[in-house]
Structure formats: C-alpha cells, structure tokens
Amino acid sequence: MFDSFFCILIPNLLLICIFTFNHYSVRLSFSMMGIIPRATSSATAVESDGSFQDTDTVPTPKVIIDQDSDPDATVVEITFGDRLGALLDTMNALKNLGLNVSKANVYLDSSGKHNKFAITKASTGRKVEDPELLEAIRLTIINNLLEYHPESSSQLAMGATFGVEPPKEKVDVDIATHIRVDDDGPDRSLLYVETADRPGLLVDLVKIITDINITVESGEFDTEGLLAKAKFHVSYKGKAIIRPLQQVLANSLRYFLRRPTTEEGSF
Structure with missing residues (x-):
C-alpha cells in the first residue's frame, strides 16, 4: 500500500492526487469534465441554436396562424413549452417563401414561451390571403420544428411523414370531427371546425367552403399537436349564413372530414 496521499482539486478542470509509495511520489490527474454528473431524462430537446436541453416530458407543439388580430399582417404564434430558441432558422425558411418576417414579441405563461411573428408578402407588403401560401407557412414551421425537435414527431400529424426521427409507434390521429356555425352579426357568421390534422388541411377547408359559394373573410387556424x-x-x-345553408356547410365539411369515429353532433 501507499504510505500517504493527498489530492488537489482545481474547480471544473482537474483532480490531482499525489500518492507516496516507498518514498516515491506518483501524481495522477483526472479530468473533472468526464465525471461531472448529468441529469437524466426521458427526452432530449434540441434548441434552434444547436444546444441541447434535458426534460422529462415533451410539451404539445402549437402553431397558430391568426388573420384577425392585425389588419396589415398575418400573425403567427409558436409554442413548444420552454424548448424553442431564437427560431432564426424558422424565420429564414419563411423568408425563402417570399415573405417579410419580423419578430413581434415573446411572452411566458403556464403553457410555456410564446413566440410571435408578423408576416407580410414581400411583393406587396400586405398580409397573406392565399390559403396555399398560408398552408405553406404552417408546414414550413412544423417541418422546421420537427427538424430541430425530433422528439416531437409522435405529437404532430406530420411527424410520421416529415419527421427527421420517425415516431416509434404509429401516430394516432383518430380524432373526432366537430363543426359549429354561430351568428356573428347581420353581415357574417363564425364557423368552427375541430378535426384531425394533416398536410393540406387548411387549403382543403377553404376549398370546401368556397365551393358552395360561401366567402371566407378571415380567421384563425391552430395546430395543437x-x-x-x-x-x-x-x-x-x-x-x-342562414340556418339551412349552415346545415349544408356543416354537412359538406363533415362528409369530407369523416372518419370512423367522427361524431355527428356539434360541440
């Protein structure tokens, strides 16, 4: 055995131990970087700046496209717990669609950090009205989120197709469809649709509505997982919209969105 020993700790760098054995000294150095314990978790998040963050649960990704709150711009809000970084890659991807993107604000609440953007068409400086471009905005954001957060693949309908890391189990999108039409003054009505998400859904909804000569003025489209x-x-x-036409609209949408478990009643 050694006769004596003592150790010197250099914080965050090295642990140096000196052992005396038969009048000889032996110095052993250990890197502290390799023995610092890390918290373990069931999921690892990838921030948009390339950093990693450990967390126990995967929050529900949310993307909101709001056409109502700003008369001059399309407002997009993204929420994913506290996992979202600066979203610079997302903003650049949207700019590649021919859009002007400005960061509006970031705020925190119990559901996490909300990132808001104001988006206008670069060619006109006005808000986005084209349903196909609005859907392209939505899918671009979701695809970018899946790229940097592959752990969310099983929580998004597009995860099975577009996710960098395919979900371990088949994505269950067997969600009942709910439709409701309410009066919103003498000049317009409010249509609510809740259904399983899928690529192209926003475009298809607008097409179904306009095919029966109903005008879509504005609205909001939310993707919640x-x-x-x-x-x-x-x-x-x-x-x-009068009552008989409301029923025609609801039936048209329900027929198109029908699934084996679709509920016929409104919510």
Whole structure:
C-alpha cells in the first residue's frame, strides 16, 4: 500500500492526487469534465441554436396562424413549452417563401414561451390571403420544428411523414370531427371546425367552403399537436349564413372530414 496521499482539486478542470509509495511520489490527474454528473431524462430537446436541453416530458407543439388580430399582417404564434430558441432558422425558411418576417414579441405563461411573428408578402407588403401560401407557412414551421425537435414527431400529424426521427409507434390521429356555425352579426357568421390534422388541411377547408359559394373573410387556424382547430368568418352574398345553408356547410365539411369515429353532433 501507499504510505500517504493527498489530492488537489482545481474547480471544473482537474483532480490531482499525489500518492507516496516507498518514498516515491506518483501524481495522477483526472479530468473533472468526464465525471461531472448529468441529469437524466426521458427526452432530449434540441434548441434552434444547436444546444441541447434535458426534460422529462415533451410539451404539445402549437402553431397558430391568426388573420384577425392585425389588419396589415398575418400573425403567427409558436409554442413548444420552454424548448424553442431564437427560431432564426424558422424565420429564414419563411423568408425563402417570399415573405417579410419580423419578430413581434415573446411572452411566458403556464403553457410555456410564446413566440410571435408578423408576416407580410414581400411583393406587396400586405398580409397573406392565399390559403396555399398560408398552408405553406404552417408546414414550413412544423417541418422546421420537427427538424430541430425530433422528439416531437409522435405529437404532430406530420411527424410520421416529415419527421427527421420517425415516431416509434404509429401516430394516432383518430380524432373526432366537430363543426359549429354561430351568428356573428347581420353581415357574417363564425364557423368552427375541430378535426384531425394533416398536410393540406387548411387549403382543403377553404376549398370546401368556397365551393358552395360561401366567402371566407378571415380567421384563425391552430395546430395543437395532432389536433387542428379552425375559426373562419364567413358570409353568403355579404350576409350572415342562414340556418339551412349552415346545415349544408356543416354537412359538406363533415362528409369530407369523416372518419370512423367522427361524431355527428356539434360541440
């Protein structure tokens, strides 16, 4: 055995131990970087700046496209717990679609950090009205989120197709469809749709509505994990939709969005 020993700790760097054995000294150095314990978790998040963050649960990704709150711009809000970074890659990807993107604000609440952007078309400086471009915005954001946060693949309907890391189990999007039409004054009505999300859904909803000569004025489209929620201001020839036409609209949407477990009643 050694006759004596003592150790010198250099914080965050090295642990140096000196042992005396038969009048000889032996110095052993250990890197502290290799023995600092790390917290373990069931999921690892990748921030948009390339950093990693450990967490126990994967929050529900949310993307909101808001056409109502700003008359001059399309407002996009992204929430994913506290995992989102600066989202610079997302903003650049949106700019590649021919859009002007400005960071509006970031705020915190119990559901996490909310990142808001104001988006306008670069060619006109006005808000985005084209449903296909609005859907492209939504899918671009979701694809970018999946790229930097592969652990969310099983929580997004697009995860099985577009996710960098395919979900371990089949994504269950067997969600019942709910439809409701309310009056919103004499000149327009409010249409609410809640259904399973999928690529192209926003474009398809607008097409179904306009195919029966109903005008879509504005609205909001929310992606909450596997669930899609739409709220549209609609009218028929400049007036609110009468009851018989409301039923036609609801039936058309319900038929298109039907699933084996679709509930026929409104919510």
